[in-house]
Amino acid sequence: VLGNAAYSYGRGAEATSALDDILKHGKSLKDKLDAYYLKIALLHTHQEMKESFDTCVEVLKQLGETIPATVDLEVFVKRAEKVLAKLNIMTEDDMKTMKSPFHMSLLQFYDQACFTSYFVRLPMMKWLACRMVEISLEHGFCKYSALGLLRFTTVLAGDLVYDVHAGYRVGKIALKLLKRFDANNLLPNAYLIYYSYTAVHIEPLQSCADMLKRGFEIALSTGDIQIALINGAQYIQKSLLSGANLSVLKKECDYQMRLIETHFQSMTKMYVLALQETIAMLIAKEVPSNSTLSDQSKELEFSQAIIFNNVIQNFWLGRWERCLYYAERSSASSDIGQLKSIMIIFYGGLSCFRSSRKGASKKSKLPKQAIALMREKGQQSSWNYQSKIYLLEAEILSSLQENDRAKFFYNSAISAARSSKFIHEEGLACEFSALHCLKYGGKKEASILLEQARACYTTWGSQVKVASVSRLLEKCSG
Numbered sequence: 001v002l003g004n005a006a007y008s009y010g011r012g013a014e015a016t017s018a019l020d021d022i023l024k025h026g027k028s029l030k031d032k033l034d035a036y037y038l039k040i041a042l043l044h045t046h047q048e049m050k051e052s053f054d055t056c057v058e059v060l061k062q063l064g065e066t067i068p069a070t071v072d073l074e075v076f077v078k079r080a081e082k083v084l085a086k087l088n089i090m091t092e093d094d095m096k097t098m099k100s101p102f103h104m105s106l107l108q109f110y111d112q113a114c115f116t117s118y119f120v121r122l123p124m125m126k127w128l129a130c131r132m133v134e135i136s137l138e139h140g141f142c143k144y145s146a147l148g149l150l151r152f153t154t155v156l157a158g159d160l161v162y163d164v165h166a167g168y169r170v171g172k173i174a175l176k177l178l179k180r181f182d183a184n185n186l187l188p189n190a191y192l193i194y195y196s197y198t199a200v201h202i203e204p205l206q207s208c209a210d211m212l213k214r215g216f217e218i219a220l221s222t223g224d225i226q227i228a229l230i231n232g233a234q235y236i237q238k239s240l241l242s243g244a245n246l247s248v249l250k251k252e253c254d255y256q257m258r259l260i261e262t263h264f265q266s267m268t269k270m271y272v273l274a275l276q277e278t279i280a281m282l283i284a285k286e287v288p289s290n291s292t293l294s295d296q297s298k299e300l301e302f303s304q305a306i307i308f309n310n311v312i313q314n315f316w317l318g319r320w321e322r323c324l325y326y327a328e329r330s331s332a333s334s335d336i337g338q339l340k341s342i343m344i345i346f347y348g349g350l351s352c353f354r355s356s357r358k359g360a361s362k363k364s365k366l367p368k369q370a371i372a373l374m375r376e377k378g379q380q381s382s383w384n385y386q387s388k389i390y391l392l393e394a395e396i397l398s399s400l401q402e403n404d405r406a407k408f409f410y411n412s413a414i415s416a417a418r419s420s421k422f423i424h425e426e427g428l429a430c431e432f433s434a435l436h437c438l439k440y441g442g443k444k445e446a447s448i449l450l451e452q453a454r455a456c457y458t459t460w461g462s463q464v465k466v467a468s469v470s471r472l473l474e475k476c477s478g
Contacts, residue, residue: 016042029062033105040112044226047267049119056113063106071127073160080130080161083152086137088166092173092180098140107132107144114151115189119267126155143183149174150190153198158338164201164380171198184218188227191215196234200339204383205242206421209235225259229268232256236275240312241343243424246283246461253279274309281313285464304330308340315347317464323351327366342377345370346388353395367396387416387425391432398436406436414452427456431469438476447476 019042022035036059043052057067098104110132117125132148149170156167171194178190192215195208212235219228233256239249253276260269280286307330314323327348330341349370371392378385394409410433417426434449450473457465 033059037108037112040109040116044112044116047226047265049116049267053113053116053120056109056116059109060106060113063102063109065106065131068127071123076127076130077160080126080152080155083130083133083137084156084161084163084166087133087149087170090173092176095136095141095145095173095177098136098142098145100139103135103139104142104144107135107142107148110135111144111147114147125151126158126160129155141177143178143181143186146174146177146181146183147186147189147193149177150193150198154193157198157201164198167198168202185222188215188219188222188224188231191218192227192231192234196238197338200238201377201384202381204381204420205238206244209238209242209244212238225263225265226267229256229259229263229265229272232259233268233271233275236272236279237340240275240279241339243422243460245459246279248461249279250276250283271305274305278309278313282316282462282464285317304338304340304344308344311344311347315351316462318354318468320351320355324348324355324364324366327351328364342373345373346392349392350395353399367392371396383420387413387420387422387429390416391425391429394429394436395432398432398439403436403440407433410436423456424460424462427453427460427465427469430456431465431472434472443476447473450476 016039019035019039023032023039026032026035036055040052040055040059043049043055060067110128114125114128114132117128129148129151132145133152136142136145136148153167153171153174155161156163156170175190175194178184178186191211195203195211195215199211200208212231215231216228216235219225219231232252236249236252236256239252253272256272257269257276259265260272277287307326310326311323311330314320314326327344330344330348345366348364348366352364352367371389374385374389374392378389390409390413394406394413397406397409410429413429414426414433417423417429430449430453434446434453437443437446437449450469454466454469454473457469
């Protein structure tokens with residue numbers, strides 16, 4: 001009780017002392033389980049993720065579970081496919097309520113292990129999620145089963161067991177289970193998993209961003225700063241990719257950075273700093289005065305998060321070779337289940353057609369990889385990907401000097417982006433279409449398109465792009 005009270009009131013040292021005393025003098029594992037759970041939660045709060053994960057594994061082993069040191073991917077895929085086959089023939093009504101307190105405790109610790117493994121042992125997270133579902137299929141479902149199902153959907157959205165639609169369906173069932181068990185306290189965790197990694201492949205990006213913002217707000221209201229800020233970072237990323245106003249996103253970044261500094265949340269600091277810098281660069285080509293990203297990311301230069309931000313920045317600033325430099329180093333190891341990997345390939349593919357590197361669009365694998373991936377993703381969500389497909393098609397046709405067909409696809413890209421409310425992509429399609437017209441001497445048509453592009457970029461809030469298009473307009477009228 002003392003440990004729980006101290007933890008609730010933020011007295012970390014007092015809570016740790018009380019919990020360690022219980023763990024030292026407790027007579028049985030059953031007596032120690034609550035103390036272990038609180039200790040792991042405390043380690044989460046202090047961002048001591050390795051110790052947290054190791055403690056989870058230790059407890060799970062004491063509970064009779066066998067946790068592998070490494071994951072054999074071939075064996076895991078077969079195991080995950082068996083689990084999916086069972087889930088495919090189940091509805092929510094088939095998922096009987098778990099009666100065993102022991103297995104509920106087991107799933108609690110598995111859930112904690114899943115969360116921490118994301119930061120210290122990422123390959124293990126999918127195995128742990130799969131095991132959570134196996135336990136639930138055998139012993140019944142509880143609120144932690146719902147989180148296990150949601151974590152398992154990230155396996156289905158990844159490139160090991162690729163079945164996005166199945167993952168989407170399972171995720172919807174998991175959200176219903178949380179309602180059944182009245183587990184509103186777990187909604188921020190659920191929204192974080194589902195709308196960051198699964199629903200984002202099918203639902204409009206704007207809708208996913210809204211749900212992540214909701215997760216941020218709920219977690220903040222309950223004092224779960226860590227989960228709030230992870231939701232917040234994902235909300236900003238999805239909003240950026242959906243063309244949300246950059247000034248609004250800048251304010252959101254500034255607010256989250258204040259929370260990070262106030263609550264010493266170094267774990268999310270680098271990600272929000274990277275997004276903050278990208279947004280500032282897209283607005284006015286300025287690095288925020290408080291940014292220390294370059295210092296923090298030297299050892300992580302080619303981590304996917306840093307590559308993502310470098311690709312976004314360099315693409316929109318027209319630094320095509322730099323964009324290609326980062327995109328080509330990412331694409332070979334990209335997990336197409338990650339939205340940032342998909343967008344890196346998309347922007348890299350477009351950059352090939354703008355690069356001054358001789359024959360870049362023919363020599364690089366990115367254009368073919370990008371169009372194939374966008375077509376595949378378009379089957380899952382025309383809202384998110386149709387405009388991207390059309391724009392890549394237009395760039396390919398323009399490079400082949402097929403003037404009329406290229407114009408048709410540029411116009412289709414403009415319409416599709418407008419329909420999906422991707423204001424930044426509408427502006428991009430107008431700009432690229434104008435550049436295509438200029439190749440064939442169509443200054444009047446190009447001027448109209450550039451005016452449209454400037455209006456889009458103004459709404460988006462990118463002063464850099466407005467200035468760039470304005471310079472092109474001056475050349476057209478000159």
